[in-house]
Amino acid sequence: MRFRRAVAAAVLGSLAGAALGCAPPQANSGDQGQRSDQTTGELRVWLFQEASNEPKEAVVEEAVAEFEAAHEGVTVNVEYLPVDGRASRFNGAFNDPESAPDVAEFGNTDLAGYTASNGFADLTDDLERWPDGADLVPEVLDTARVDGRTYGVPWFTGTRALYYRTDVFTELGLKPPTTLAELTETARAIRAARSDLYGISVGGKYLFALLPFIWAHGGDIAERNGETWSATIDSPAARTGFARYTELIAPDICPPQQCAQLTGSQSVAAFAGGKAAMTIGGDFNRAAVTEGAVGDRFAVVPLPGTAPGEIAPAFAGGNLLGVFASTDRRTLAWEFVRLLGGKEYQRALYDAMGTMPTFTDVQDAVAGADPFLRPFIETVQAGTRFVPATPAWTRIDAQAVLPTAVQQVATGSQDVDTATSAAAAEMDAAFAG
Amino acid sequence: MALPPVTPAAPADRTRSARQGPHRDDGRAALLYLAPAAVVLLALMAYPIYQLVVISLHDYGQAQASGAAPLVFLGLENYRTLLGDPQFWDVLAATVVFAAVCVVATMLVGTALAVLASRAGPVPRTLLFLAALGAWATPTMAGSYVWLFLFDQDFGLVNEVLSSLGLPLSGHSWTFERLSAFGLVAAEIVWCSFPFVMVTVYAGITAIPREVVEAAALDGASAVRTATSVVLPILRPLLAIATIQSIIWDFKVFTQIYVMTGGGGVAGQNLVLNVFAYQKAFAGEQYGLGAAIGVVMTVLLLAVTGLYVRAQRWRP
Amino acid sequence: MAAVRRRAADVACLAVALVVAFPLYWMVLSALRPAGEIQAADPRPWTLAPTVDSFRRVLTAQDFGRYFLNSLLVAVVVVALSLVASFLAAVALTRLRFRGRTVLLVMLLVAQMVPVEALTIPLFFLVRFYGDVVPAVGLNQLGSLVVVHLAFSLPFAIWMLRGFTAAVPAELEEAAALDGASRFRFTWQVLFPLVAPGLVAASVVSFVHAWNDFLFAKTFLISGTETRTLPLGLLVFFKPEEQDWGAIMAGATLMTIPVLVFFVAVQRHLVSGLGGSVKG
Structure with missing residues (x-):
């Protein structure tokens, strides 16, 4: 009995304490207006750590040297963070401005959430005063905007297109598909002829392969009505695209046992390992594929739309460079962003890592020099789309709402209508806050 | 007292006699002895646990934490959301069954191997202990990846060996089916947690005076009877502690499920409560809801442990 | 036969x-x-x-030695502090009578039941607050990991040591008192050596917890690489997506070896330690 009484006392005690109304902890972010704007000292920069980081470091070091030479009394301290643990680092920096850097690289899908935490400084006016800013690809710049304000400079962008095995296509006498319907047929034909290959490797967790299918059929996952968002993944158009995608994860194309759990990089890895005749991959996957078993026996075309000659709208992925709202060196930070994110160093970054630049003129220049990039630039210039720019997206993404729906359909546990309705309900719950 | 006594019936008597002995200022001395642990626990456990309850009563996300959005007091709204979510009940049921299987399997394997070790010669026994300590010492993350690698569909040893024996398992995914995935994770959990039980029980067995067992045998008791009516009662307090610890650890399992099933399995089929809390709340920065899940989990664990402790007491 | x-x-x-x-x-x-x-x-x-290609990839990509020492430092300090504090608490809980003992024991159990993930946000702000008073235990400091791991290892350590301190016969204490030894002297010179196996067992568990952690490390160590711990540094290699199993296994091996060495070094005491509570 004493056990129970002790428990009761403990529970009552904590409930009583809670009822007394001590509020949960909050960082004090009311003092941002009075931040100083120092012109010397240490400028701290966070960048993402790449799988092979040396080429990136070399470019950044060059930019840092140029910046330090131009600004006396300024040192730039760059720290590379693993992409995986980024959420706790950025949230930590928002909650404790003392630990925050001045400049940071971040993914454009994270932007809406970061802005809701007042994490990044509004750069709209700075961008307007920057002559080069006008050359940024408008749709890519849109991914740096929330509610009409711009919070970052697009540093590079990543677009996906259709990779296919030239040797397999020649052997079977196939041509690259010109519509999404044809894509399914081609993939099925390949697996029928070559049972050792997936017709196309796509996965249950490959959101950025799913989205173009929905967009190409005229649907979207959500739409904005003024201040609020509502899910449209259960609309007829979106369902058609969704079904087009999920029918690829089937025993006669990409068996669910192997493909239901694949992420984007795993799908590409399967292609690179010679296990698939096609995949949807990014310009940034080039090295992974050429270094794999496939070597140079592949080619890339834009992912087709619903009619011949159309290109399915691609997701405009990419990373931004932003200035932390809590910085004590606002001017210096912006100048550094302008340098590292500017035309010269975007080009240098392309030369070092093959990342796609975000300025129209720089894009054209590299496309002329590098035929590999053409299908991707064609895709970008045909128009790209983006995920809902709301903090709720972070939650929808974390809860794996759309991958779960794809997996439910691919494993046959639900039909398209039920799975998309459930996904829409979960998305609406997230939008409602 | 109702908690499992570690030394059968002894401590209460002994401390009582100590009380009648030379030292009479127990209250003040206790305070002094407890002070270091109490300071740390009050400063770093009690307050956060209290805050956890407070947070669970608010709409509290990343924007609120960084001070960018105002706090809204929700009362029990987070709990209502959680308990009204049918997925929560599915996950809860899966967690209870999964944890129960892990606890029972861990206890059985650990106890059986302890008995085996007590019968074996010193060299095989030492080797078994070294292997078990190795499994125990393996960091959770490392262990999860090693098992995942062994069962990998393309590069895993298990598929390679089984298919060379003629089984159609080339390219078989062990994490695709729900039960198969749970089974794989359970095997890894038993692998890394049975050593604690084995070492504890083994030490308990060796501590039983030889004369006690021999006396029972002389009285004509069978081996089974000796085991159940002489050895088991002596070991019971130890088994109780090991079981309680296993319940607490296995109910809260996170890393193994997260790593081995890729965050909860195909369409969330392998979610357990802790991973569910992470995916549903923490990764999406809904800390209020996450705190509510934490409170509910603690209360559930407390109830389970309480039931277990009472069941122990009722036995003759 | x-x-x-x-x-x-x-x-x-x-x-x-x-x-x-x-x-x-x-x-x-x-x-x-x-x-x-x-x-x-x-x-x-x-x-x-x-x-050793895989190892080389892991070792050269990182400031491995520093991360290793950081992890070791945290684990060792946690073990040392936790031994002293949990031993004293266990003595109080078993050999002294005072009101509220059962409540305390239940609280120790509850403390082990709360999901750790749920506590990171409150702990973050708490550590930030303490850092303003004592900088060494603030954010971005290894001290923050020490105090938090200490708090999380104490409940189990106290529970475990309770069995050992209770098993020492009261007569021994009475005899010591008759010899004129103070309770303090008795505790340190008689009791402490007697429960040494239990201390070893408790320290193993504390060590493993502190060594394996990366949840707190990634929450508290926000900026700066000089305080990174080993699991945080190895996180970069745990990417099953890229199918680089060689590097993953090398990282796992590097993470396991120190704990293994520690276990093997104390293994003889451990066996007598964990079950020692039934002796007496």
């Missing part, structure tokens, strides 16, 4: 030992294999061309 049974037990023991040790062996072996053998899913349990 007895000899046959003994032989059977020996064989069974060895067989189980092999099975249990196998995943670890495979981990080390895969870390030493050339990439080609891993890609080919070579099932042979040996390699003819061992290479």
Whole structure:
């Protein structure tokens, strides 16, 4: 009995304490207006750590040297963070401005959430005063905007297109598909002829392969009505695209046992390992594929739309460079962003890592020099789309709402209508806050 | 007292006699002895646990934490959301069954191997202990990846060996089916947690005076009877502690499920409560809801442990 | 008959030992294999061309030595502090009578039940607050990890040591008192050595917890690389997506070895330690 009484006392005690109304902890972010704007000292920069980081470091070091030479009394301290643990680092920096850097690289899908935490400084006016800013690809710049304000400079962008095995296509006498319907047929034909290959490797967790299918059929996952968002993944158009995608994860194309759990990089890895005749991959996957078993026996075309000659709208992925709202060196930070994110160093970054630049003129220049990039630039210039720019997206993404729906359909546990309705309900719950 | 006594019936008597002995200022001395642990626990456990309850009563996300959005007091709204979510009940049921299987399997394997070790010669026994300590010492993350690698569909040893024996398992995914995935994770959990039980029980067995067992045998008791009516009662307090610890650890399992099933399995089929809390709340920065899940989990664990402790007491 | 049974037990023991040790062996072996053998899913349990390539990739990409020392420092300090504090608390809880003992014991159990993930946000702000008073335990400091791991290792350590301190006969204490020893002297000079095996067992568990953690490390160590701990540094390599199993296994091996060394060093005490509570 004493056990129970002790428990009761403990529970009552904590409930009583809670009822007394001590509020949960909050960082004090009311003092941002009075931040100083120092012109010397240490400028701290966070960048993402790449799988092979040396080429990136070399470019950044060059930019840092140029910046330090131009600004006396300024040192730039760059720290590379693993992409995986980024959420706790950025949230930590928002909650404790003392630990925050001045400049940071971040993914454009994270932007809406970061802005809701007042994490990044509004750069709209700075961008307007920057002559080069006008050359940024408008749709890519849109991914740096929330509610009409711009919070970052697009540093590079990543677009996906259709990779296919030239040797397999020649052997079977196939041509690259010109519509999404044809894509399914081609993939099925390949697996029928070559049972050792997936017709196309796509996965249950490959959101950025799913989205173009929905967009190409005229649907979207959500739409904005003024201040609020509502899910449209259960609309007829979106369902058609969704079904087009999920029918690829089937025993006669990409068996669910192997493909239901694949992420984007795993799908590409399967292609690179010679296990698939096609995949949807990014310009940034080039090295992974050429270094794999496939070597140079592949080619890339834009992912087709619903009619011949159309290109399915691609997701405009990419990373931004932003200035932390809590910085004590606002001017210096912006100048550094302008340098590292500017035309010269975007080009240098392309030369070092093959990342796609975000300025129209720089894009054209590299496309002329590098035929590999053409299908991707064609895709970008045909128009790209983006995920809902709301903090709720972070939650929808974390809860794996759309991958779960794809997996439910691919494993046959639900039909398209039920799975998309459930996904829409979960998305609406997230939008409602 | 109702908690499992570690030394059968002894401590209460002994401390009582100590009380009648030379030292009479127990209250003040206790305070002094407890002070270091109490300071740390009050400063770093009690307050956060209290805050956890407070947070669970608010709409509290990343924007609120960084001070960018105002706090809204929700009362029990987070709990209502959680308990009204049918997925929560599915996950809860899966967690209870999964944890129960892990606890029972861990206890059985650990106890059986302890008995085996007590019968074996010193060299095989030492080797078994070294292997078990190795499994125990393996960091959770490392262990999860090693098992995942062994069962990998393309590069895993298990598929390679089984298919060379003629089984159609080339390219078989062990994490695709729900039960198969749970089974794989359970095997890894038993692998890394049975050593604690084995070492504890083994030490308990060796501590039983030889004369006690021999006396029972002389009285004509069978081996089974000796085991159940002489050895088991002596070991019971130890088994109780090991079981309680296993319940607490296995109910809260996170890393193994997260790593081995890729965050909860195909369409969330392998979610357990802790991973569910992470995916549903923490990764999406809904800390209020996450705190509510934490409170509910603690209360559930407390109830389970309480039931277990009472069941122990009722036995003759 | 007895000899046959003994032989059977020996064989069974060895067989189980092999099975249990196998995943670890495979981990080390895969870390030493050339990439080609891993890609080919070579099932042979040996390699003819061992290479340290995978290790080199892990070791040179990182400031490994520093992360290693950081982790070691945190784990050792946690173990030392937790031993003293949990021993004293266990003595109070078993050998002294005072009101509220049961409540305290239940609280210690509750403290182990709360999901750790749920506590990171409150702890973050708490550590930030303490850092303003004592900078050494603030954010971005190894001290923050020490105090938090200390708090999380104490409940289990106290629970465990309780069994050992209770097992020491009261007569011993009375005899010591008659000899004129103070309670303090008795505690340190008689009790402490007597429960040494229990201390070893408790310290193993504390060490493992502190060593394995990366949840707190990634929450509290926001900026700066000089305080990064080993799991945080190795996180970069745990990417099953890229199928670089050689590097993953090398990282896992590097993470496991120090704990293994610690375990083997204390293993003899451990066996008498964990079950020692029934002696007496």
